[in-house]
Amino acid sequence: MATQIQKILIDDLDGGTANETVSFAIDGNYYEIDLSDENAKKLREALNPFVTHARRADPTPSRRRRSQRSTSREKSAEIRSWAKAQGLPVSERGRIAASVVERYEQAH
Incomplete structure (x- = not known):
């Protein structure tokens, strides 16, 4: 007998069907949210003005700093x-x- 397992994403914003998991970080905190294509687009459009003026950063240095403080x-x-x-x-x-x-x- 075969078993089939389905993973169904639910949009965390509106409860509808989600198409992807979007990852982002702010203030040193990392987040993931499951979103439909439409809501993912809205999130990216809202962040775009900030992302275009930001520089990429490697999250590892902040983790290193924390471990050195510990x-x-x-x-x-x-x-x-x-x-x-x-x-x-x-x-x-x-x-x-x-x-x-x-x-x-x-x-x-």
């Missing part, structure tokens, strides 16, 4: 240890509160 595991362990010794609330896992990191950096 705290290494070793430093996280050091901050957690310091925070506990100071009596500050800090979780065993996950992200360390910015206020705790800031106090650690001020102390060092």
Whole structure:
């Protein structure tokens, strides 16, 4: 017995049939939206004045900057240890509160 799976796109704007998934980014956030040909054209026409005056950018550098800002595991362990010794609330896992990191950096 054969199985056939169909992927049907629904226009995220008006609920009709979509023909494509459009990707775009703004303010460092990346989005995808399923649109009909007509709505995709409207989106592109609305963005065109800005796109024609913009320069292309590689999204990788911003990701690199974020990863450089992120705290290494070793430093996280050091901050957690310091925070506990100071009596500050800090979780065993996950992200360390910015206020705790800031106090650690001020102390060092």
